[in-house]
Amino acid sequence: xxELPEVELARAVLEGALxxxxxxxxxxxxxxxxxxxxxxxAAALVGGRLxxxxxxxxxxxxxxxxxxxxxPDLGVHLGMGGQIVVDGxxxxxxxxxxxxxxxxxxxxxxTVTFADGGSLRLFDKRRLGRVRLxxxxxxxxxxxxxxxxxxxxxxxxxxxxxxxARLLDQSVLAGVGNLLADETLxxxxxxxxxxxxxxxAARLDALHDALEAALEAAIAHGGVxxxxxxxxxxxxxxCPRCGAPMVHGTVGGRSTWWCSAEQx
DNA sequence: AACAATGTTCAGTC
DNA sequence: GGACTGAACATTGT
Numbered sequence: 321x322x323e324l325p326e327v328e329l330a331r332a333v334l335e336g337a338l339x340x341x342x343x344x345x346x347x348x349x350x351x352x353x354x355x356x357x358x359x360x361x362a363a364a365l366v367g368g369r370l371x372x373x374x375x376x377x378x379x380x381x382x383x384x385x386x387x388x389x390x391x392p393d394l395g396v397h398l399g400m401g402g403q404i405v406v407d408g409x410x411x412x413x414x415x416x417x418x419x420x421x422x423x424x425x426x427x428x429x430x431t432v433t434f435a436d437g438g439s440l441r442l443f444d445k446r447r448l449g450r451v452r453l454x455x456x457x458x459x460x461x462x463x464x465x466x467x468x469x470x471x472x473x474x475x476x477x478x479x480x481x482x483x484x485a486r487l488l489d490q491s492v493l494a495g496v497g498n499l500l501a502d503e504t505l506x507x508x509x510x511x512x513x514x515x516x517x518x519x520x521a522a523r524l525d526a527l528h529d530a531l532e533a534a535l536e537a538a539i540a541h542g543g544v545x546x547x548x549x550x551x552x553x554x555x556x557x558x559c560p561r562c563g564a565p566m567v568h569g570t571v572g573g574r575s576t577w578w579c580s581a582e583q584x
Numbered sequence: 585a586a587c588a589a590t591g592t593t594c595a596g597t598c
Numbered sequence: 599g600g601a602c603t604g605a606a607c608a609t610t611g612t
Contacts, residue, residue: 322590322591323590323591326590351607351608378591378592397591397592398590398591399591399592399608400589400590400591400592400608400609401589401590401591401609401610444609445609445610445611446589446591446608446609446610447607447608447609447610448591448592448607448608448609449591450591450592479601479602480601480602481601481602481603485602485603488591490591490592497590497591498589498590498591499590500590543590544590545590550590572603573603573604573605574590574591575588575589
């Protein structure tokens, strides 16, 4: 689930955890909390509180106050399938929201318990999510939601690798994942394997517009899985616009589907 | 059982 | 040194 729209929805859920005293933290999952030692995050934040929930691309973090002064930021990355759960509530983050399925307690990889009895948890079956203090977000490119047309042109339209690889490169722009990339390319009728530097301004602008529209729709509807082409992203799938078969391949190292006619 | 999965990162190669 | 590629990472589901 987690691409920019899901992370934004999770960030909104995170706001429910602000301004509450932190009574305890379970940071004993050494993989999710690496490189911190068990207890390190707890020692830094217990007694303090979260004061703001921020996001850049797929990276999220909370500003904090501890002992009357600013504390370290608490960074949270959802990885491939993580969810933020505050007081037992999750945001609308994909198919699992409609059908939550089993929720084994051991899939809670990180837990903040508040003095009022509530909690903030990172729920993550796959364990590819990550929690760390003072995450470095400076290496990320501009957020996909706010990047300007001009910035998009110069950053995405550079290099001879496939345009999809550029869209997925978080240092080029932050927030686009595999499904959103396929949706954006399909909306703009651009081949995922087209070399980025051969696109030209018109098609780069079309991609930018398609991205903004896809982001807005995904946030409004609850996640990238609601994209128009996403459910046709399967064997025997057909383009919902022209009816031509969808084809599958690997582009930029990721599983990719595109319309055999319109994105040739 | 083998393989793919909505993400990131690191070791290689050009 | 920068740009780019593919495997590895931990785990679940098909």
